[in-house]
Amino acid sequence: MEKIIRIGTRSSELALWQANTVAHQLNHLGHETEIVKIDSQGDLDLKKPLYEMGITGVFTKNLDIALLNGTIDIAVHSMKDVPTVLPENIVQAAVLKRAGSLDVCVFKDNEDFFHQKEAVIATGSLRRKAQWLHQYPTHTIEGLRGNVNTRMQKLEDSNWNGAIFAQAGLQRVKLLPKNHVKLDWMIPAPAQGIVMITALDSNPELLEVCKEINHFETEICAHIERQFLNTLEGGCTAPIGALAFFKEERLIFKGALFSLDGKKKIEVDKLGYMVDHKDLGKKCAEDILQRGGKKLMVEMASGPKAKKILSTKQLSENQTELFDDKFGIKMSDFIAIRYNRIKPTILKSIKEHLVITSQNGVEALLHNFSPMELDFKNIYCVGRRTKRLIEKKIGKVTAVENTAEELAKTIANNKEIESVTFLCGDKRRDDLIDVLSLNAIEVDEIEVYRTILNERKFNDTFDGVLFYSPTGVQSYIADNDNKSAVAFCIGETTAEEAKKHFDNVEVAKLPSIENVIKTVNEYYK
Template sequence: MDKIIRIGTRSSKLALWQANTVAEQLGHFGHKTEIVKIDSIGDIVLDKPLYELGITGVFTKNLDIALLNGEIDIAVHSFKDVPTKLPEGIVQAAVLKRGDFNDVLVIKEDENFFTKDAAIIATGSLRRKAQWLYRYPHHTITGLRGNVITRLQKLEDNDWDGAIFAAAGLKRLKLLPEKEKHIKLDWMIPAPAQGAVMIAALEKDEDILEACKEINHEETATCVGIERDFLRVLEGGCTAPIGALAMIFDEEIKFKGTLFSPDGKNKMEFYKEVPVNNATDLGEYGANYILERGGKKLMREVHDIEKSTLVYSTKSLSHDQTNNLSSKIGVTSSDFITIRNNRLKRVIVKKPIKNALFTSQNAVEALLNNFSRVELDFENIYCVGRRTKRLIEKKIGKVTHIENNSEKLADYLVKNLDTKEVTFFCGDKRMDDLPTTLLNNYFIVNEVECYQTQLTPRLIEDKYKGILFYSPSGVESYLKENTANEIVAFCIGETTAKKAKDHFKNVVVSKLSTVESVIKSVNDYFQE
């Protein structure tokens, strides 16, 4: 690319180190660059207000505006300072290989203060404060702000025993004190994406994105992506004591996420090791694991205002799905069922299958857990639900026909199929009438049980006015520990609703077989 890439950066020494490192790496691939210092913006000319574009945060705002204004081509950030949701039109273009992610304690005099009854440690980070007090509850934490050089000087000027810094910043500025004057805090879980440098660019600028892709470090991008997912779901930002660290060893990702109370008295932790190719939702899963076990009580700020209506979802909801609820509705969510994939014999797909049927995403995922795409030779594929359709077309092939529920799909097949034989991929607790309808119309139905549904019931409090169900098994699991009473059952489709109607007086059925449609039905019901 002949174009000179304008690299936007703040003018602090650490920010310039990051920008020059990006310039050097781009130069290695033959790209010409120019450093543009952005510390303030004059006249702002944008199509929308900043809040509508999602531009927030003192660390990134000016660079975001300069990027959208066309004053720079890329913006270089310390990744841990970047909000988890990027502004509209701006995307993550690359992540450099991660530096040292550890925190370090810079010591004022010596380590003897550890033997005393009291000590004063300086940090402006709520995460560092909470973790230090969890380990050393008898110490006192004092605030510390400013850039790295300013904070080092404050340590020198005050009667403190030590101050906590990010190791990467000290090393990059060649300010890490000699060995006797610092301690690596390898027991402290770092901030999500600590030590990583991120490059942002405009989503529409394909040439710039291609150039940045050349310096992207995939392993770092994967790890910090998991950490930031953990942060995003917990909604911590800079206001909650959250630590997260993902590392790759021998094709496995080891991930630890922590949430502390601000005073350091309470701690919740999640740890899991999974294969790299199976870690796409690891951060989100870890955050939900903590939230479900009381994590919200440890948050420094209450993110949800007091709600006039509370509902309970029998499936863990994503952050975006939760945000789709009306502002007056509060929600708690957890999984009332878990799925265990069966091991399938290869003979099942040894021959071409003329008509394959799917009524759930679980069946698709279970099938793909056993066979690769090239092993699946389906002439026609029929399914229920738009999400199931999207998954099939992404992982297997073109869907011949889709319906919103099993009953409609059965009617379609009866009227339109010349070959009266189908292969139905399903689970062990299917409750739809599709096979029965087909058998009554002289079809041959080959059922393949791909997965087993395990109930994970739990008792919920009486304060909820609505319960959200996504499968008949979810209804069954809920009723193991709870009664229907006067609570409203919101159901994802007719099959689930049929099960719910046997127990609940008031059942509301979503118009579409999607989680978003169930949430909309909740909003509509309580708006009346």
């Protein structure tokens, strides 16, 4: 393949290791590659609105967007973190040979706690927690979140006896210490230890290239494990383990479903041949469901899982991990953004003072022009994230405030400013315009994006709903009547809209997604 293959990855140490391993294997076969780091939508050159690419539901992930948008050619993932059903037009292109599937317990002082009645073990995984409590019912489990490096540091700084990790992840970033024990009795997560490559189904030449590094036996094992998971309808709310492997040409599968407290376990152990693999995972899952698994899943769904929380925006994996373990989380994008076409003549007419109140305004500019074409004397914006995106892609920010009203007051205090250009959406910020107008500052509005409401009806009743914009509230309310829920809002403007529909409204102390999640955790403490 003559074209350079752009490999999309997140920028964590483990993700880069995986991407560079894929690059090395492709390079070895004579293909030229380039690593492209994708961590946020700000890293993407969005050539189409997200809704036109089918990015509106639970698969709104930045690597998926990058693939569909043409920013990258292939994406590299830890397979255990990828949903069992891929977005439309995205396919599994290859998997690398499994490096190892086991979990390990890294301990601080010694291994004596394995034989003691009381011990404290840390993990953020429901699967690991349930299996540990099944094996050691008197031990205490502490929550542990973050990337591999962060979790290792938390263990070091704590008074825990140990913490559970995936062996492959620690080995890949050279963090596996001598003071660890392999947990060969613990059934791993489906596809644990497997690196997965995804690509578009419309690129047959590239798919043929990826086949050159595909490991067939690992592909079969991953298929069985993920089919097992998908049939059980498991995910982050159900402790499910699955492992398939070959031994002397025989195919062995072990799978299990646990209760959240580890007291109940329904397992299956099958021995077969290669020819059996297509429906093996499905048949094993159906066997578990018939032997009490279905009842156990219902119990977990309706049991003591404290609160059901809905986010009206798809969150990243790191953001999702900030929630306390006691919550059941659902996510769905309730709004999509359509970027308007901005003519070059409009760009030239922008006055020396430019106002941008959201990341959408920045994305709209980048959708129409390359960063090299964007040169503004003064830029004023709302929000630290918007500021970071502007300074990364466009240029220096003159002033930033937490709200549009505060930004307008800051601009008004500069007596030399007579007029500004405001890049807005169809849901413009009247509070900003009102303050500027009262101070005799002319506002030239340019609508650079439009907000599309993605209405969706939920059968579930949620205890809390997270909102990040007034339009998100409007989209949710259009199809759902849930006044008893607590509305958790990113800022006062969103809260004002929520108060029209909800009796109980909570506002984050600082306007960020992370602080909205923190507000939820503190509210239900």
